[in-house]
């Protein structure tokens with residue numbers, strides 16, 4: 001009898017899991033005892049962290065993409081046929097083309113998506129770099145920018161929790177290099193009462209912003225953007241004028257999650273150490289789509305994926321649980337165009353960002369090239 005593993009989502013975590021399982025279950029795949037199938041939305045796989053550099057013309061668009069089938073082990077059939085319904089009762093997934101795929105084990109790795117349209121005026125009035133179209137438009141707007149007020153507006157939830165800080169510090173360096181900082185004011189807004197959800201990161205960021213004169217407005221939950229008079233208004237009653245608005249739009253999980261009643265907002269209730277859907281033993285959830293209250297980041301997805309591979313392998317081969325996820329996250333933080341720092345933390349250890357160095361910035365640039373090895377599960 002064949003054990004069918006179905007992976008929904010061909011992004012970072014789904015791909016690492018598929019490739020990792022192929023390495024661990026090679027014998028079982030050869031004998032036909034295990035089959036792994038993946039469904040996704042696109043033939044291409046995008047390196048999303050590269051989008052951060054696009055507005056500054058520092059990353060070639062062609063380098064953002066690879067053919068998904070080339071990133072994936074050849075033993076995994078990949079179909080561009082998005083899931084439209086996940087039915088945990090009948091252990092099946094319906095796809096856009098009408099296929100019904102049965103599974104023994106399901107991996108939900110459908111990530112998260114930006115929803116700027118959920119805030120009135122945001123889609124019309126703001127720039128963002130969280131998708132390619134947005135990053136291109138932001139690049140054009142920055143090229144044309146000659147000084148004025150820039151508001152960097154952060155909304156929650158969002159993936160890559162350090163990207164808002166990175167874009168702010170990079171904007172400062174970019175505008176300094178162009179000689180525009182003496183006629184530019186940057187204001188960073190954040191929805192809670194400090195500059196970052198992780199308190200040690202907030203404590204580190206505040207003096208960094210003070211040092212270079214970046215202003216900030218905390219407790220700023222975006223109510224509406226008014227593109228006609230170029231202002232942004234918060235639920236707390238603060239209105240900020242802008243010449244250029246850079247937003248980190250709020251995110252939701254995939255539509256298939258809400259359409260299948262698997263979790264409000266598209267976030268699947270997930271056991272934070274087992275990475276199984278609450279109440280299921282045959283559904284694993286990985287990456288951005290979990291509701292675990294930790295960073296939605298590629299590194300989170302990577303460390304979680306390693307745990308899912310271990311557990312699926314040992315459940316199939318030895319009928320036992322192998323290991324728990326400890327909440328590990330590692331993030332580089334670009335602190336400008338030439339310096340960076342990093343944080344790592346887990347459920348028990350809080351982050352502790354160190355002083356920025358050029359060396360760490362180079363490590364991040366090196367990782368930008370090594371990502372594809374990481375997606376293949378080789379790093």
Ligand SMILES: Cc1cc2nc3c(=O)[nH]c(=O)nc-3n(C[C@H](O)[C@H](O)[C@H](O)COP(=O)(O)OP(=O)(O)OC[C@H]3O[C@@H](n4cnc5c(N)ncnc54)[C@H](O)[C@@H]3O)c2cc1C
Nearest residue numbers: 009011012013048049082083110111160287288297298299
């Ligand atoms: C600008 C930017 C900068 C970032 N910087 C960093 C960084 O420096 N460090 C870091 O660690 N992380 C960073 N991230 C975050 C990181 O890219 C994500 O957290 C990571 O990709 C999450 O992996 P995932 O597998 O959960 O989701 P994804 O990689 O997004 O993959 C989800 C996949 O599921 C597919 N899918 C969705 N719905 C369906 C469906 N119905 N059926 C089938 N497939 C579906 C999607 O098309 C997608 O391919 C950044 C992200 C952005 C946008």
